[in-house]
Amino acid sequence: MEANVVVEGRSANSRLALVKDSIVKIRSKVAEFPGKMKKVAEDDPRRIVHSFKVGLAITLVSLFYYFDHLYVGFGSSAMWAVLTVIVVIEFSVGATLGKGLNRGLATFLAGTLGFGAHHLANLPGQELQPILLGIFVFILAATVSFIRFFPRMKVRYDYGLLIFMLTFCLISVSGYRDEEVLEMAHKRVSTILIGGFTAIFVCIFICPVWAGEDLHNLVANNLEKVASFLEGFGDEYFRKSSEPESNKASLQVNFARWEPPHGRFRFRHPWKQYLKIGSLTRQCAYRIEALNGCLNSDVQASPETCGNFREAFIKASSETGKAVKGLASAMRTMTLPSADCPQTTKSKNAADNLKSLLRTGLCQGIDIVEILEVATVASLLLDVLACTEKISESIHELASLAHFKRLEPDEKDGKPDLDKQKQVRQSSNSIASNHHHHIIIIE
């Protein structure tokens, strides 16, 4: 008995400790909350605006639902308006339009088909009806679920397929008489249209967030990060280029495709080309990561050796960095990057110089370990440079596909418009810290 009491006492104690522990945890989480909230808001201030937009849209349709109930118009169907707004409204215009169109079209098609199925199942008589309906529903649900596995369907029409299945089941199995079903379908479509239009209206006309523009800036930003690394600031790069971004880009492309022409982006803007540029930039980033690994490895060539080589290395890297930065800013401002710009030529020359230095045998007579180290770095850098050339090609391709405008002659002489300068300066502000990073690590 005593032993039991001791055990119970102990376990009560440990339980108390556990409770205390979780209280401390919860308290620290609550204390962290305002900081986290601030961070989420600071990362992208448009999020706050979006929250207010959602609040506004939902309040509008909620009041519609409220008054409809008092003065009886759509009846309980009015709740579909609330449901639609909440489900359809998204951060970017493209995502909202995509969901709204998916929902509208799927409801209409499935409503028609469901009504047909309902009517057909009615024909043979009361006893057979549930069996026939069960068979219809089973076949349709299984087929649609299977179609949802098609990668292309999944990406663009997943939500539509879900709503198609939903509406078909609700309408065909409803068990009402044909006239009642027609009326119900009519009410449901009307309320969904009201909800959908409210969501789309608020999304487009109050501080719209265009997925296409975000994608455009994302790709340009990533290019600039590569350029910054090549120009000599390595650190910043790796903290920011994380996996999810690549996924984000392909999502954004899908949203951007739903968007109407807006601002600088015309109808049928070549969004797919952005994916190509993005994937090339990513490949470049992998190579840069390997290069960075080498630069930070244990064995380092001593500073006094390989002077020639070091200069050639830094020159090739920084010239290419400038060229890539030029491409990035051309992309950002949607101006045609000139094929024969001095930066590109300089960068090519510097790379050729590095190559020939490697071939003719630099640093004769010094330690083999150092040669090896230097050679590794150099060939990786050449790899990176080859990759940037591919990026340049694909940006030229984009420029011709999207009809980028030609630079005015006076801008070409080094006087780009203020807006452009500002943007470029903004993006390089964040990476102004350690200029001689490279020089330190290859010394």
Place this chain on the structure above:
Amino acid sequence: MEANVVVEGRSANSRLALVKDSIVKIRSKVAEFPGKMKKVAEDDPRRIVHSFKVGLAITLVSLFYYFDHLYVGFGSSAMWAVLTVIVVIEFSVGATLGKGLNRGLATFLAGTLGFGAHHLANLPGQELQPILLGIFVFILAATVSFIRFFPRMKVRYDYGLLIFMLTFCLISVSGYRDEEVLEMAHKRVSTILIGGFTAIFVCIFICPVWAGEDLHNLVANNLEKVASFLEGFGDEYFRKSSEPESNKASLQVNFARWEPPHGRFRFRHPWKQYLKIGSLTRQCAYRIEALNGCLNSDVQASPETCGNFREAFIKASSETGKAVKGLASAMRTMTLPSADCPQTTKSKNAADNLKSLLRTGLCQGIDIVEILEVATVASLLLDVLACTEKISESIHELASLAHFKRLEPDEKDGKPDLDKQKQVRQSSNSIASNHHHHIIIIE
């Protein structure tokens, strides 16, 4: 006039051509359809099973909805059962449970809160009610939309937050009297429970697909691909390791967390550790890509030089490949990888050998270009090997966290159980084609 007719004629012609063109396109798409369907099914046959499961679950609740309407029980609330099944049922058990729990909990909480808000808004009188309700809905909708931007909330509770917002609006703004609201809430919760349980039941008890198991196999597969590359089959690797997989893994982890203990996976299995192993494997893959780039570049060391080095290179690569393969199969079978296994020792020795060859200066007196080429490849390989060591560490960590079982002594002597052998053989079957790939490219 004539010119006009000609233009019209021409445009009619070109319109006809356009129509013909799109008919051809549609026809080819339709012709491709069965092939695509077969591919989707062959990629993962469980998809067909899943489609039938969805059909079954939806048919069950649809008939419930149908009969409920005939014999009047839940009234129009019965449709929530259909809605819930369609929205909740997902491919893996984890995803279904996650959605179901999110939906159930959110409906309950929001229902309570919505009832409270409804009651509160009723107190001051009829005129103020819509204003108060509007303010409540606005505040709640804006807050919840903002919370959905928190990365952690987005990942685990996004659906729950959506449903929370939805239910709160529907209940609080409903405009019924308090008793009616209570009855409505009661019916809705009951039907959602019916739908949710149907979905979860069908998902768990008919050929369940466990996200955790899929994740486990995915990580082991990726490791095996790295091992295969190192052992000498490079080609296969790069076609399969694409970006989306990394994203898939982090999704799977979130699903796996919702799953109850099943099969070999206990309660609180360290799923997060899989992300760590996955990210290390990915880093290793980047380095392998850089290595592959070098191996396939233009300049190649001639076959007769660097004999010593070539042997050391192949040895280090293949020994490490074997060690990684051992780790992968230990992971797959969930057995403790022995810390002092002969493969690991051999791989370490081979790597040390390669390092010392590099340091003592191999291939004296041959062309500098070749030395450079060889040195680059070697240091990249050493980088890859360092990465595999980190992977090995994290797998040992996983083994201790997840209490992997110890191998039986007789299995240790090279007689693993049949099941394990079969699995290992299956996975290496697909990569049995070009064994001497490496040897060709570094010759």
